[in-house]
Amino acid sequence: MSQEKLLIGFIGQGFVGKSIADDVESRGFEVIRYSLEEPYVQNKDRIKTCSVVFICLPTPTTPKGFDDSIVRSATALTKPGATVVIKSTIVPGTTLSILADFPDLTADDIRACLSFAADRERRLRVIPAA
Numbered sequence: 001m002s003q004e005k006l007l008i009g010f011i012g013q014g015f016v017g018k019s020i021a022d023d024v025e026s027r028g029f030e031v032i033r034y035s036l037e038e039p040y041v042q043n044k045d046r047i048k049t050c051s052v053v054f055i056c057l058p059t060p061t062t063p064k065g066f067d068d069s070i071v072r073s074a075t076a077l078t079k080p081g082a083t084v085v086i087k088s089t090i091v092p093g094t095t096l097s098i099l100a101d102f103p104d105l106t107a108d109d110i111r112a113c114l115s116f117a118a119d120r121e122r123r124l125r126v127i128p129a130a
């Protein structure tokens with residue numbers, strides 16, 4: 001990662017997004033929070049400044065099926081080269097499908113990652129490298 005200041009973005013400040021953002025912030029990182037609630041609603045454009053972005057948005061099951069369109073829209077708010085961590089519930093195959101939606105991405109430049117939900121942990125645990 002470059003020497004520029006590491007900003008960590010959160011799209012969605014509900015149960016999941018707020019829990020993780022609070023924890024990351026408590027570790028000394030600067031976080032940018034964007035959601036529909038005040039005061040975060042004006043931070044949409046600032047997500048483009050973040051090197052890592054957690055997507056913590058609702059993905060409802062509707063009469064027409066599982067709707068992950070909001071995750072795709074959120075991915076479009078990130079800058080090229082950012083690491084995107086999808087915390088939203090998604091069905092198998094969604095990450096590859098999202099990558100296919102973004103022509104600037106290749107298999108060697110995977111920005112969309114899956115992450116286990118650690119929001120019920122009091123603190124995220126740091127797992128030492130092997």
Ligand SMILES: NC(=O)c1ccc[n+]([C@@H]2O[C@H](COP(=O)([O-])OP(=O)(O)OC[C@H]3O[C@@H](n4cnc5c(N)ncnc54)[C@H](O)[C@@H]3O)[C@@H](O)[C@H]2O)c1
Nearest residue numbers: 012013014015016017035036037056057058059088089117
């Ligand atoms: N709650 C849990 O225990 C849990 C655990 C694991 C995974 N998940 C998954 O994580 C995701 C988020 O869950 P949650 O419980 O935090 O949801 P939530 O309803 O508590 O919060 C949703 C957040 O998304 C924001 N939001 C909604 N639409 C938006 C938009 N168009 N643009 C910007 N922000 C928008 C809302 O303002 C809110 O801050 C879901 O997919 C859920 O299935 C939840």
